[in-house]
Amino acid sequence: MKILITGAAGQISYSLVPFLCERGIFASKEKLDLSLVEIPPAMKKLDGFVKELEDSAYSSVNSINTYDNINDAVLDADWCLLVGSIPRGVVLNGKEIKERADLLQINGGIFTEQGKAIGSKAKNNCKVLVVGNPANTNALIGYKNAKNPNQLWMAMTMLDALRAKAQVAKKLGCHVDDIYRLAIFGNHSPTMFPDLENSNVNGKNTYEQIGDHEWVENNFLPKIQQRGAEIIDARGASSASSAARAACDTVKNVEHKTRSGDVFNAAVLSDGSYDVAEGIFSGFPLISDGEGNIKIVRDFNLSEFAQSKIRKTSNELLEERELVKDLL
Numbered sequence: 001m002k003i004l005i006t007g008a009a010g011q012i013s014y015s016l017v018p019f020l021c022e023r024g025i026f027a028s029k030e031k032l033d034l035s036l037v038e039i040p041p042a043m044k045k046l047d048g049f050v051k052e053l054e055d056s057a058y059s060s061v062n063s064i065n066t067y068d069n070i071n072d073a074v075l076d077a078d079w080c081l082l083v084g085s086i087p088r089g090v091v092l093n094g095k096e097i098k099e100r101a102d103l104l105q106i107n108g109g110i111f112t113e114q115g116k117a118i119g120s121k122a123k124n125n126c127k128v129l130v131v132g133n134p135a136n137t138n139a140l141i142g143y144k145n146a147k148n149p150n151q152l153w154m155a156m157t158m159l160d161a162l163r164a165k166a167q168v169a170k171k172l173g174c175h176v177d178d179i180y181r182l183a184i185f186g187n188h189s190p191t192m193f194p195d196l197e198n199s200n201v202n203g204k205n206t207y208e209q210i211g212d213h214e215w216v217e218n219n220f221l222p223k224i225q226q227r228g229a230e231i232i233d234a235r236g237a238s239s240a241s242s243a244a245r246a247a248c249d250t251v252k253n254v255e256h257k258t259r260s261g262d263v264f265n266a267a268v269l270s271d272g273s274y275d276v277a278e279g280i281f282s283g284f285p286l287i288s289d290g291e292g293n294i295k296i297v298r299d300f301n302l303s304e305f306a307q308s309k310i311r312k313t314s315n316e317l318l319e320e321r322e323l324v325k326d327l328l
C-alpha cells in the first residue's frame with residue numbers, strides 16, 4: 001500500500017502519520033510504503049521527522065521515502081492525503097495573503113499540479129483526501145485536473161463531525177460512540193451545517209432529545225462553525241492533533257464497512273442530492289461498503305431551517321468555484 005502525504009513536515013502530519021501507522025486503519029494487511037512530500041525549504045525538518053518515524057519501528061511500515069515534488073512521489077499511490085497548502089496570513093513575495101480570492105488562486109496552483117500528477121500516475125482506484133484549506137474547492141480543482149473519474153476525491157469534513165459529536169455528547173451526557181447519523185453538509189468553513197434532526201442517540205432522535213431549538217441554532221451551530229477559531233485563540237496555533245485524528249478516521253471509514261444504521265462524513269462531488277448544486281464538493285452523509293465504494297445517503301429529511309442553512313453554504317461553494325473557474 002503506497003500512502004502519499006503532502007505537507008508531511010507540518011503540524012497535522014506530525015500526528016497523522018503515526019496514527020496511520022497503527023494497525024487496523026487500512027483494510028489491506030499489506031505493509032505501508034510512505035511517500036512523504038514537502039516543499040524544498042521544509043526538507044530538513046521532514047528528514048528529522050523521518051528519523052523519528054524510523055525510531056518508532058512500526059511493524060506496519062515497509063519503507064519511508066521523502067520527495068520535494070509530487071511527481072516523483074505519486075507513482076502507483078493507493079491513497080493521497082493532501083495536507084500541505086499555503087495558509088491565510090503568509091507573506092509571499094512581500095505581500096500578505098489576506099483575501100479568500102488570493103488564497104484560492106495560490107492554493108489552486110498547487111492543487112492543479114497535484115491533480116494532474118495524481119490523475120496520470122497514481123493507481124486508477126486511488127483515493128484522495130484533501131485536508132489543506134480551502135479544502136472543498138482545492139478538491140474540486142484537483143479532481144478536475146486529475147481527469148480520472150475512477151479515482152475517489154474527497155475533502156475533509158470529519159473534524160467538523162467529531163466536534164459536533166463531542167458537543168452533543170456533553171449536552172446529552174452520552175458517549176460519542178452512541179451518536180448515529182450526524183451529518184455535516186456544505187463547505188468546511190464557518191458556513192458549514194451540522195444536522196441533528198436526522199441523528200439519533202441509541203435510536204432516539206438527537207434533536208428531539210435536546211428539545212431546545214434555541215440552543216441548537218444559537219449555541220451549538222456557532223460553536224461548531226467557529227471551533228477552529230476558538231482553538232487558534234486558545235492554543236496560538238490551529239487544530240492539529242484533532243485534525244490528524246479526523247483525517248485518519250476518514251481513511252478508516254472509507255476502508256471499512258460503515259456500521260449498521262450510521263453514516264460517516266466527507267465532502268464529495270455533488271450529484272445534486274439534497275438540492276446541492278452539481279459539480280461542487282460538498283459535505284454529505286456517506287456510507288462505505290468496505291470494498292472501496294462510497295455513496296451519498298439520500299434518506300435524510302431536511303426541515304426548512306436545515307434547507308436554508310444548506311443553501312447558504314452551497315452558495316459559498318458556488319462563489320468559490322467562480323473565483324477559480326480558470327483553473328477547472
Ligand code: NAX
Pocket residue numbers: 006007008009010011012013037038039042083084085086087110130131132133134135155156157158159160188228238239240243
Ligand atoms: P502547517 O503549516 O504546519 O503545515 C503545512 C505544511 O505544508 C508545511 O510544512 C508546508 O511546507 C507544506 N506545504 C505547503 N505547500 C506544499 C506543497 N505544494 N507541497 C507539499 N507540501 C506543502 O499546517 P497544518 O497545521 O499541518 O495544516 C495543514 C492544512 O490543513 C492547512 O491548510 C489548514 O488550514 C488545514 N486544516 C484543515 C482542516 C479540515 O478540517 N479540512 C482542519 C485543520 C486545518 O486547519
